[in-house]
Amino acid sequence: MKQKISPAIFDVIIIGGGISGTSLAYVLSKYTNVKNIALLEKYKKLAQVNSANWNNSQTLHFGDIETNYTAEKAKKVKDGADLVKNYLIIHDKNKKIHNKTKKMVLGVGKEQVKKLEERYKEFKNIFPNLSLLYKKELAKIEPNITKDRNPDEPIVAMVSEDGYAVDFGRLSESFISEAEKSNTTLKCFMGCEVWDIKKKDGMYVANVCGEMIQSKVVVIAAGSHSLKFAQQLGYADDIILLPVAGSFYKGSNLLKNKVYTTQIDKLPFAAIHGDPDVNTPSITRFGPTAKVLPILERRNLKSFYYFLEIFQFRIDAIIALLSILKDRTLFNYIIKEFLLDMPIIGKFLFLKEIKKIIPSIKWKDIKFARKYGGIRPQIVNVKTKTLDMGEAKIMGDNIIFNITPSPGATTCLKNAENDAKTITKMLNKRFNESKFSKDLRQIL
Numbered sequence: 001m002k003q004k005i006s007p008a009i010f011d012v013i014i015i016g017g018g019i020s021g022t023s024l025a026y027v028l029s030k031y032t033n034v035k036n037i038a039l040l041e042k043y044k045k046l047a048q049v050n051s052a053n054w055n056n057s058q059t060l061h062f063g064d065i066e067t068n069y070t071a072e073k074a075k076k077v078k079d080g081a082d083l084v085k086n087y088l089i090i091h092d093k094n095k096k097i098h099n100k101t102k103k104m105v106l107g108v109g110k111e112q113v114k115k116l117e118e119r120y121k122e123f124k125n126i127f128p129n130l131s132l133l134y135k136k137e138l139a140k141i142e143p144n145i146t147k148d149r150n151p152d153e154p155i156v157a158m159v160s161e162d163g164y165a166v167d168f169g170r171l172s173e174s175f176i177s178e179a180e181k182s183n184t185t186l187k188c189f190m191g192c193e194v195w196d197i198k199k200k201d202g203m204y205v206a207n208v209c210g211e212m213i214q215s216k217v218v219v220i221a222a223g224s225h226s227l228k229f230a231q232q233l234g235y236a237d238d239i240i241l242l243p244v245a246g247s248f249y250k251g252s253n254l255l256k257n258k259v260y261t262t263q264i265d266k267l268p269f270a271a272i273h274g275d276p277d278v279n280t281p282s283i284t285r286f287g288p289t290a291k292v293l294p295i296l297e298r299r300n301l302k303s304f305y306y307f308l309e310i311f312q313f314r315i316d317a318i319i320a321l322l323s324i325l326k327d328r329t330l331f332n333y334i335i336k337e338f339l340l341d342m343p344i345i346g347k348f349l350f351l352k353e354i355k356k357i358i359p360s361i362k363w364k365d366i367k368f369a370r371k372y373g374g375i376r377p378q379i380v381n382v383k384t385k386t387l388d389m390g391e392a393k394i395m396g397d398n399i400i401f402n403i404t405p406s407p408g409a410t411t412c413l414k415n416a417e418n419d420a421k422t423i424t425k426m427l428n429k430r431f432n433e434s435k436f437s438k439d440l441r442q443i444l
């Protein structure tokens, strides 16, 4: 049945019903005096793309055990993670959205052990709950890590109590149901794909399920697709996307906590890890791999066309990609990661990776997790010919475009807070900063 859209004029239109769009709808509804919001989502349910629990690693990243983060980046990520953690403590008392375990990063061999010992000295000041555990203590909390490990191989783990596994899809639903309790009118239009937005007489106009709606301010939170909209409106010509698919393998009852491996220098993507699934902890997931694929959405071949719309076989884009791939370490890594998704050889190679976490693991213990894993939209700057690892926020005239690679789900509320401040300025409205901080920045 066709959905009736009334009124056709909104204060803010949000395109995208993943964790970014829904967290913004929540923050605008609860902490501002914006009165009229439309959220447009192309699928019939919220969070079916990268924010779906089967598509990401379900980790709330605090920056404590992520060895690819500098102390400065860790502090920023922690601020965002704390907001989500507090939201969960307040709104998810029955643990329908999250689970808590320990979380650790392993250092194996002399070099990695030394690195983690040094890192611990710096990071324990930011994260007082961190501890450094050696073999004997580790065996007590995660026996499979030490079982059958070469006794001559030194091992250490930097362990945190904050092992939050989050179903970011359910969190998206929770944001919307909390937003709906506020005085703001929030209309969610599901199953409505937006093809383009135009600016007319100072208002943005979009065709939604055959009807025209308009607003002064638009936020595009459509993952990789946000770049397509930005370029349609003449922004971000110097950016293209390198879509990096992440796959997972799974086993049964192999780990009780989140166990990460140490990041290999120079490699941009997070090292693999193993952990219990947030909804079915008896399933242990391992991954993600990092395979470059020319699509914007996993298991959606139509998104190959969307990728081409952004890539357009531009000469500067091809030169930028070739220049990035000149780095031998990165090139070899990309080839290896590609093989990890192949039948038989992929499992053989992946098993070697997992043995860094569980030395005794056997062929029969794991299988490829079909239909798991999303696509990380890594940003390539064609001018500087660099792979940018962070999120991209493109600011236009009363319009914001968000592209959110990992850890975009962790930073959702921080990102929403920043956008809410910008939007309220654009609309001459008010963001209630003290209420936001009182609710979500309190020590719980």
Ligand SMILES: Cc1cc2nc3c(=O)[nH]c(=O)nc-3n(C[C@H](O)[C@H](O)[C@H](O)COP(=O)(O)OP(=O)(O)OC[C@H]3O[C@@H](n4cnc5c(N)ncnc54)[C@H](O)[C@@H]3O)c2cc1C
Pocket: 015, 016, 017, 018, 019, 020, 021, 040, 041, 042, 043, 046, 047, 048, 049, 050, 051, 052, 055, 056, 057, 058, 059, 060, 061, 168, 192, 193, 194, 195, 221, 222, 223, 224, 225, 245, 246, 247, 288, 373, 374, 375, 376, 402, 403, 404, 405, 406, 407, 408, 409, 410, 411
């Ligand atoms: C393998 C992998 C592991 C990850 N692990 C983690 C992790 O452990 N922790 C973490 O914090 N982050 C992780 N991430 C990143 C995280 O999943 C994303 O940053 C986050 O889900 C992005 O949310 P989003 O709402 O911006 O995008 P999405 O979840 O992709 O949502 C975008 C929404 O926009 C909709 N949409 C698109 N185009 C249109 C259109 N034209 N009209 C209407 N609607 C449209 C889509 O249908 C979708 O619902 C991981 C990502 C991957 C791929």
